[in-house]
Amino acid sequence: MPTPLELIRKKRAEAVSRIIGKGYLSTKRVYVGMATCEIAAGSKDVMEVFQKAVSRGLTDVYLSQKGCAGRCNLEPTVEVIEAGKSPVKYGKVDKDRAQQIIERHLKNGEVINEWLID
């Protein structure tokens, strides 16, 4: 009979492999803020843009929601995280910016400096 600690380690390993199976390591990870504050600032629309792009065949992207990181006046925020590169954090993302993040950053690897949170 495994101990609770052994069981939880097994559960963690399973969780990690499920996450990796979804492309966690091999892709660009996109996190869209979806707390009450972010949603109030318009993040549902932003999420929709990313979801649509993924359903229309945008590959190599791991799309996830996230809670609020605390940067209220720059919400909605979106992070693009890629192994071996500095994490990129965008502020005040609306539908149009989301579309451009897809075209310029996710498809072409260009970091759009003027929207970065510093």
Add this chain to the structure above:
Amino acid sequence: MNATSYRIIFCDGTSCINKGARKLTALLRGQLAKHGLTDRVTIGLSGCLGMCEKGPIMVVNPGYTIYGNVTENDIPQIVEEHLVNGDPIARLVIQEDHLYNRFFRVFGDAKFFGKQMRIALRNCGIIDPESIDDYLSLRGYEALARAITEMTPEQVIAEIEKSGLRGRGGAGFPTGRKWKLTAAEKAAPKYVICNADEGDPGAFMDRSAIEGDPHTVVEGMAIGGYAIGAETGIVYIRAEYPLAIQRIRRAIEDARAHGLLGKNILGSSFSFDIEIRLGAGAFVCGEETALIHSIEGARGMPRPRPPYPAAVGLFGQPTLINNVETWANVPVILLDGANWFRTIGTETSKGTKVFALAGKVVNTGLIEVPMGTPLREIIYDIGGGIPFGKRFKSVQTGGPSGGCLPEQYLDTPIDYESLAKAGSIMGSGGMIVIDEDSCMVDVARFFLEFTQDESCGKCTPCREGTKRMLEILTRITEGKGQPGDIEKLERLGGMIKKASLCGLGQSAPNPVLSTIKNFREEYEEHIHEKKCRAKACKSLVSYEITQKCVGCGACRRVCPVIAISGSPKSRHVLDQNKCIRCGMCFNTCKVEAIAKV
């Protein structure tokens, strides 16, 4: 030769500074210039990274390489091998697996986040709050499993006690002692409650914590249940937080499905489950005895203590109540250890505190900083200072129970005792910055209006006293203040503090008393000179149209009482007898031709 752009962060905590971190920064700048790297290597500073014993610490991004015990001799090698050739230096790398570090990994290079330290909010913003897999992958529920497997309930309590954690809801009672008292009670069943009845105006720490990382609260509560011998936990959360409710509910269901809540957790003999109770949003229900009454189905009113809920709580049984943020700290203490947790913070206040930074600051937001961080650092380094070049006037901490501190207290380190000594309180974490455009009498009136409205009416000092204080404050702001009003407020405030039944009344006069103490001259001006220096009190300002007027007629059109007249392209005139001082003309004028006097 690689062309990567690097971002280097030096830990700028006290310990690292003492070990020479700032000298290293200067040295590195020189080396960067020498190698022509200034274009693609930038340097930033962070607050304490919690690795003091290995300082000075520097972090190189991308890659999140952490170098520890860095000396002046190491800098040239770091530049040549890592920054020029792209090879990290193995002998300097330190492996750190503290839970807070994962947030820093993503956000640490941004100035707003660099000075923060996220323990309670460690996962907020970096995981999907609705995915138990995400939480599990970051050592979620390991603290609970460790407690059940390796620790007796007494050992868990001893660890929490040793950590120095104190209640984050406001009063700052030592958490370990509370657990011990509840554990010592013989009666069964016992209950564990999470107080998520966040009511301070403008505060959203608990909402954000639950929306961003609900599982940490669930795990913390389960550990609490194990420690005191309870099998039922209740999250008391206000119905105004639908998304937080949805996420905590989902977290509870997912945890149940994984055998992390319910009967025989992870195959052990420990059983624990959590229910959700919704509050209707009364401020007083954040007070623990009122909260218990509300869960029981009675009116949310406090009762005298003792007996404390630890002995006589929910349904008359021993009950352990902690706030959301307190619960969120618990798993970290068990995983990273009480000894590590104790290294963060000050002598009497360990760990970090979450604040909702709002008001007149450039960067408003939710922040978590080590205890002992000076107010100035929060407002200027993290908050980015006061916008539009205005002057700082005061910072209000602790919400409607707290006080307003003026400029001379800006170097006060944030901890329970220092804030109390300065005349305010830690509270649950509201922090409102006030600039020169706000009138302190009006600010005090605003907070008192809130507490007066929320007073449950059970005890006379709070019910009647706050009402009378509000009347006096209102007449002062209307220019009808009388000599002796300040003294009356002080006397009344003192009495309410002493005689009220619960924390709501005992702290309600604080905003008034602290503004009288620190801004007495503003009260005096209102009463004796009928003057409001901030020009915020409507009855004490009047508007004038100056010669800047271009005669566009915009003010004439918006004036609701037709007090403005004038023909196109000529200076308009305002009839003071008709003017109701609504300020519409002031807000409408595009050429700043309307002056407040």
